[in-house]
Amino acid sequence: MSVTIKDVANLAKVAPSTVSRVIANSSRISEKTKQRVRAAMEELGYHPNIIARNLANKTTEAIGIVMPSSAGNVFQNPFFPEVLRGISTGAHEKKRAIYMSTGEAESEILREVMQMVQGRRVDGLILLYSKIDDPVLAYLKEQNIPFVVVGKPFKDSEYITYVDNDNFKAGKEATEYLIELGHNRIAFIGGSLDLVVTIDRLTGYDKAIQGAGIPYRSEYVIHEEFLQEGGKEAVCELLSLEERPTALVVADDLMALGVLNTLDAIGISVPEDMSIISFNNVLIAEMARPALTSIDINIFELGYQAVRSLTKKIEASSQPIESIRIPHSIVTRQSCKKR
Amino acid sequence: MSVTIKDVANLAKVAPSTVSRVIANSSRISEKTKQRVRAAMEELGYHPNIIARNLANKTTEAIGIVMPSSAGNVFQNPFFPEVLRGISTGAHEKKRAIYMSTGEAESEILREVMQMVQGRRVDGLILLYSKIDDPVLAYLKEQNIPFVVVGKPFKDSEYITYVDNDNFKAGKEATEYLIELGHNRIAFIGGSLDLVVTIDRLTGYDKAIQGAGIPYRSEYVIHEEFLQEGGKEAVCELLSLEERPTALVVADDLMALGVLNTLDAIGISVPEDMSIISFNNVLIAEMARPALTSIDINIFELGYQAVRSLTKKIEASSQPIESIRIPHSIVTRQSCKKR
DNA sequence: TTGTAGGCGTTATCAT
DNA sequence: ATGATAACGCCTACAA
Numbered sequence: 001m002s003v004t005i006k007d008v009a010n011l012a013k014v015a016p017s018t019v020s021r022v023i024a025n026s027s028r029i030s031e032k033t034k035q036r037v038r039a040a041m042e043e044l045g046y047h048p049n050i051i052a053r054n055l056a057n058k059t060t061e062a063i064g065i066v067m068p069s070s071a072g073n074v075f076q077n078p079f080f081p082e083v084l085r086g087i088s089t090g091a092h093e094k095k096r097a098i099y100m101s102t103g104e105a106e107s108e109i110l111r112e113v114m115q116m117v118q119g120r121r122v123d124g125l126i127l128l129y130s131k132i133d134d135p136v137l138a139y140l141k142e143q144n145i146p147f148v149v150v151g152k153p154f155k156d157s158e159y160i161t162y163v164d165n166d167n168f169k170a171g172k173e174a175t176e177y178l179i180e181l182g183h184n185r186i187a188f189i190g191g192s193l194d195l196v197v198t199i200d201r202l203t204g205y206d207k208a209i210q211g212a213g214i215p216y217r218s219e220y221v222i223h224e225e226f227l228q229e230g231g232k233e234a235v236c237e238l239l240s241l242e243e244r245p246t247a248l249v250v251a252d253d254l255m256a257l258g259v260l261n262t263l264d265a266i267g268i269s270v271p272e273d274m275s276i277i278s279f280n281n282v283l284i285a286e287m288a289r290p291a292l293t294s295i296d297i298n299i300f301e302l303g304y305q306a307v308r309s310l311t312k313k314i315e316a317s318s319q320p321i322e323s324i325r326i327p328h329s330i331v332t333r334q335s336c337k338k339r
Numbered sequence: 340m341s342v343t344i345k346d347v348a349n350l351a352k353v354a355p356s357t358v359s360r361v362i363a364n365s366s367r368i369s370e371k372t373k374q375r376v377r378a379a380m381e382e383l384g385y386h387p388n389i390i391a392r393n394l395a396n397k398t399t400e401a402i403g404i405v406m407p408s409s410a411g412n413v414f415q416n417p418f419f420p421e422v423l424r425g426i427s428t429g430a431h432e433k434k435r436a437i438y439m440s441t442g443e444a445e446s447e448i449l450r451e452v453m454q455m456v457q458g459r460r461v462d463g464l465i466l467l468y469s470k471i472d473d474p475v476l477a478y479l480k481e482q483n484i485p486f487v488v489v490g491k492p493f494k495d496s497e498y499i500t501y502v503d504n505d506n507f508k509a510g511k512e513a514t515e516y517l518i519e520l521g522h523n524r525i526a527f528i529g530g531s532l533d534l535v536v537t538i539d540r541l542t543g544y545d546k547a548i549q550g551a552g553i554p555y556r557s558e559y560v561i562h563e564e565f566l567q568e569g570g571k572e573a574v575c576e577l578l579s580l581e582e583r584p585t586a587l588v589v590a591d592d593l594m595a596l597g598v599l600n601t602l603d604a605i606g607i608s609v610p611e612d613m614s615i616i617s618f619n620n621v622l623i624a625e626m627a628r629p630a631l632t633s634i635d636i637n638i639f640e641l642g643y644q645a646v647r648s649l650t651k652k653i654e655a656s657s658q659p660i661e662s663i664r665i666p667h668s669i670v671t672r673q674s675c676k677k678r
Numbered sequence: 679t680t681g682t683a684g685g686c687g688t689t690a691t692c693a694t
Numbered sequence: 695a696t697g698a699t700a701a702c703g704c705c706t707a708c709a710a
Contacts, residue, residue, distance in 0.1 A: 050458025052687035119389025391703035
């Protein structure tokens with residue numbers, strides 16, 4: 001069918017192994033034969049079969065990306081395109097290809113990951129989420145294949161390479177910002193409690209209100225999916241309370257958008273009646289009306305550094321465990337007001 | 340190293356080929372041996388090496404995604420995450436993995452594609468753009484590997500499978516909408532003229548103004564990149580004109596957002612002083628202030644159908660060339676006004 | 679129904 | 695500096 005190393009060898013009148021060495025640009029091949037072999041490759045339009053090479057030397061130059069479950073929906077949240085952008089840029093720099101999981105349910109994802117790993121399709125993986133009791137994580141650890149997680153692992157974080165923001169601090173700062181504006185009825189709207197990012201930000205929120213002597217109220221803490229719909233649900237719950245909050249810490253811009261729309265529909269105006277601070281600072285935060293004050297977590301960098309870190313691990317297997325902290329910063333806009 | 344078919348064969352006391360047949364669930368293996376072999380696989384934690392399988396039977400169960408050049412920036416435009424979402428969903432249904440190019444420049448992309456194809460890393464590819472004189476397209480045609488393009492090929496479209504909107508009609512309808520509102524100084528802001536989508540929409544625009552007896556003015560047609568920045572540039576040009584347009588057909592929501600922001604900064608109000616209709620209808624169209632009237636082109640479906648179409652081609656090599664038209668529809672919001 | 683053996687296209691280890 | 699040859703792990707005639 002397609003032209004192989006043997007065809008080239010025949011044409012150039014050398015052994016297949018010589019051709020192989022020319023491809024690797026081995027120093028022990030004379031310039032003259034190199035020339036001849038290269039000419040033959042050119043003439044036949046030869047291209048190495050990567051699959052065969054992979055099999056022979058057990059390396060793929062590809063990295064696997066594991067999306068959280070329900071990848072279908074997840075793309076709705078601008079977070080993922082943006083990490084992907086970082087990953088794509090990083091991968092390109094390192095000349096690595098990207099192999100992406102497409103599974104919806106957790107069990108499917110695990111199966112896909114097993115295929116990637118044991119099928120030797122990738123040299124390492126990046127997990128785009130971090131949740132508690134994750135079988136995928138457990139499997140990866142057991143298999144002893146290089147991987148890095150974007151987000152902090154729930155446990156054993158000393159043994160796992162990860163790239164994350166300081167979400168505890170970010171949650172704390174966001175809440176303190178609201179407190180400084182004079183709020184004391186502050187609610188927290190976060191994603192699933194399985195997600196470590198939620199836990200961290202919530203803990204920061206906690207710390208902040210405690211520090212300010214504000215009592216913790218469980219009815220002020222709501223968990224929904226990181227989508228517009230989630231924000232809507234959450235706000236409905238909060239508004240049904242007897243004593244409504246005057247400020248909201250929302251763990252995701254897209255959710256905050258849902259919150260904004262819902263409040264608008266009901267006729268509660270932001271920031272006059274309700275202050276909102278959210279996280280991620282994606283384009284929609286800037287575009288929302290009012291524009292959202294948001295914590296910029298530098299999503300691109302999260303992805304970019306994940307690749308760099310992963311490639312290091314792949315290339316030097318004894319690379320020490322490293323965890324990278326991506327800085328965050330608060331971007332003040334129009335969604336918060338003094339009280 | 341890892342457990343292979345031979346280890347399983349040894350443990351189950353059968354030949355490797357038998358194990359292979361059990362994996363394929365061949366009907367000519369007795370239930371009893373199947374049981375035994377499966378037990379052995381279980382015990383050893385066996386997983387097939389996909390690379391080896393690929394090499395043996397020349398199939399990968401993966402599809403390649405080719406992003407347009409400057410993939411880094413391109414993720415900024417919500418179009419791509421959304422097609423990817425469709426592709427991801429489709430791929431998952433067909434149990435196929437996704438392999439993504441990461442190249443920036445055209446030459447890099449071509450090289451990557453050549454690696455995917457000749458390296459037999461993928462069974463087929465999806466091109467996420469369509470432009471004139473594309474070497475990647477030419478290569479793919481020459482290699483005779485299944486592929487489908489999202490967007491209409493510039494030429495030979497009878498011989499190429501593609502999934503697209505009727506962008507000519509969409510462009511025409513958008514323009515006619517503005518004409519019906521009483522506008523006759525209508526400008527067109529599109530992407531690069533290399534992109535077929537730009538050409539099609541522009542042709543539709545042309546047709547519409549001609550049909551209405553409005554003279555074509557070249558200074559009313561601007562081409563920039565499909566990003567916010569592009570919209571900004573374009574609008575600046577238009578405003579420097581002696582006779583400013585009163586309405587804009589903008590070929591992309593993100594561009595339109597740039598237009599909106601620029602106009603806002605200058606103090607030109609939309610839709611009072613300027614009507615705008617754009618394309619794609621991504622989330623930001625809904626969020627922009629004023630909300631953008633936009634042509635919904637059903638991006639998700641574009642990706643989803645592309646995968647379905649591609650898998651058909653892969654599975655039945657004699658599949659006739661098919662081209663799929665995804666319907667569009669106009670979503671009326673607040674950015675256009677009678678004149 | 680099962681086993682044997684050769685091949686998929688490379689790379690790597692010995693020789694020469 | 696180059697050539698033979700044996701892996702890499704799986705699949706599939708062909709035999710038995």
